[in-house]
Amino acid sequence: MDRAARQDTAPTAAQALAPDAGVDGLRWHADRWWWTDPDSVALYLWSPGSAPLRSRLPDSVSAFAFCRSGRVLLAQAKWLCFADLAAPPLQGLGRRPPQPAMAVDPAEPRTAISDGSTDRAGNFVFGTGTAAGTPGAASPGSAAGTAGFAPAIGSFYQYSARHGLRRLALPTVAAANSICFSPDGRIMYFSDAATRRIQQCDYDAEAARVANVRLFADAQDARPRGAAVDSAGCVWSAQALDADGHCRVVRYAPDGAALRSELLPAAQPTRPAFGGPGLEQLMVGSAAGLHLMDGAGASGLACTLFNDIKE
Template sequence: MEPTRIQISDSDAVACVEKTVSDNVLTPKLLLDCSCFLGEGIQWNADRARLYWTDIFRRSLWSCDENGDDATRQDLPTDLCAFAFADNGLILAAFTDGLYWFDEQTGKRTLIKAYDPNRTNTRMNDGGLDRQGRFIVGGMDENGMSPITPVWSASPSGIKMLIKDIGCSNSTAFSPDGTTMYFADSARPEILQFDYDPETGIAQNKRLFAKLRDGSGIPDGSTVDAEGGLWNAQFGGSCVQRYLPDGTPDIHVALPVSNPACCCIGGKSMNRLFISTATANMSGAELAAQPGAGGIYATNIPVQGLTQGIYKT
């Protein structure tokens, strides 16, 4: 399928910012109509000035520029769930069955560690870098989100278990100073936070950060802005919700599709929110009513983002 590119104009961006200031609601525009089954892991690579994301079960890695132009789709050998760019020119890739080094030029995968190899119903899922460049990545139980999967912390010194007994890892993100870790087990409609030690990479003192409103779906991917606000994609809830550092709901991003899956902040000015979405779990009637489902959405926001970072080998 050839994706449709839809550019956001400067006037659209200004209008969105003005609307946010006036009533705390944003309505993003469709940036790229790529019909992902499960668009996840979206991130802005500042060095390349490109947006990247994965369509997990269609085994593809997508990218485009900040306006949705020059879109590319790379076929993958298997399902890619989360990833981070590394300083050795490779991608640290959480495929469903384990953590690999992945060479996007040749397609070669080199296994680092298999994920939960004794269970056939679990796979890797959400992940992201902490402020020191460790890759924090967890998994999920695909048969009911039973609390049986681990969350790993991967660094050049090895892989260690950070959290255990999770049903579906999501919302992995870190405060600007790196001392707070945000996390969600999507089996429950709540976002948690931990005290996080940047030196040791240990997470402790788990507590409730925010509870999703009724009808807001489940917590999926998150990103943190330069002011410490957490933006959370709420799968099934047609929205991305920003929370202030104390957990108070702030800016609400209302989408015309049901399943926002992940979000990031990027663009040349680092003030554009990008949102990946999914067609998973949608009926034929729902797909017909939501023609932009599975696409990438974007809007400018009145706060700055933080760079994604890089995995340091």
């Protein structure tokens, strides 16, 4: 951590709702917050001022993306699936079960999808990791050392309606995390649950080509989990600390310098996201619920819709 960064010593985040439920894959879409809860196998949506609504799923979902067609792309353990949204005035998912679209690494039972996000061109980029229950695997949110994780057998992929599934030439990982993109889409950020580093690489969305993999930031005493990029090109990283039952959210400048660090009263953070009017509200998901944080005047970028319409 850059010593010049502001570091608050007491938790500053206010827990907003769902204190006993896990919040993962947090997104802002259609004036609502959306997230998954792996423990209850459900997709939630929440309009501020009302109670969260739940749509049950047949399997847990580690990431999802809204589509140009109005559907939702769901990343389950070994499958990418499409689900329909309910017809207005109903909310959430429709009654038809999610429809499988693409199997992911079907010959390797030890892996499962761990994180994913759309790139700026509308492709879905995701990574896998060692599946839960695999001998030697540790939870991606745990504070175990690198030796506590199973061998690095996870990979990165790009999925598109035009080209299908294409593997990205990135190093294998114990579990892919922190997948996000610079405002112009030319830089991809990612991390491995077994390390304390956030990496970056040059990214060509059309060719599904990566190059010049390099260190972006070293979290030193924490493990980066989810991440998001704001309108200024800064990376907001939710990080699990080694001790004391808290996590932190760090804002990094485009050159990797740590600009701001805030403690959060939760042990296992997931993904930060910007939402609300003007995308000026910063929310962070965790195993203990949804947290509203001070974004210090930063604003986010709207999530790119997955282009599921073949042209």
